[in-house]
Amino acid sequence: QVQLVESGGGLVQAGGSLRLSCVASLAAGDTFSTYRMGWFRQAPGKEREFVAAISWSGGHTYYGDSIKGRFTIARDNAKNTVTLQMNSLKPEDTAVYYCAARYGPHSDYASEYDYWGQGTQVTVSS
Numbered sequence: 001q002v003q004l005v006e007s008g009g010g011l012v013q014a015g016g017s018l019r020l021s022c023v024a025s026l027a028a029g030d031t032f033s034t035y036r037m038g039w040f041r042q043a044p045g046k047e048r049e050f051v052a053a054i055s056w057s058g059g060h061t062y063y064g065d066s067i068k069g070r071f072t073i074a075r076d077n078a079k080n081t082v083t084l085q086m087n088s089l090k091p092e093d094t095a096v097y098y099c100a101a102r103y104g105p106h107s108d109y110a111s112e113y114d115y116w117g118q119g120t121q122v123t124v125s126s
Helices: none
Strands: 002-007 010-013 018-026 036-042 049-054 061-063 071-076 081-086 095-102 120-125
Touching: 002 095, 018 036, 018 095, 018 120, 036 071, 036 081, 049 071, 049 081, 049 095, 061 071
Parallel strands: 010 120
Antiparallel strands: 002 018, 018 081, 036 049, 036 095, 049 061, 071 081, 095 120
């Protein structure tokens, strides 16, 4: 069992930056580096959208087309943490951002992630 808690959301003006963090709590004997980690977002009335993902070691990263070049995903396995640095934010980035963990190969599909956080709201004003 993995529990994920996101933080760092808030209100920011267009062009600004935010850094989201997600801390994982694991069962005894489990290790954070076992899991591929991802960030998704969901705006009102829209489906959950893939934002970014990172491999077990952090050596491979993947990004959704709408955020490439603006967002950066990273992980610290010693701290059981994954972060999402968001720069050049746009009003269309407004959404609830979710951290997710997957025990398996990379996937862009929310349905293939095993564990989810409660989400953190990001609002970008124009």
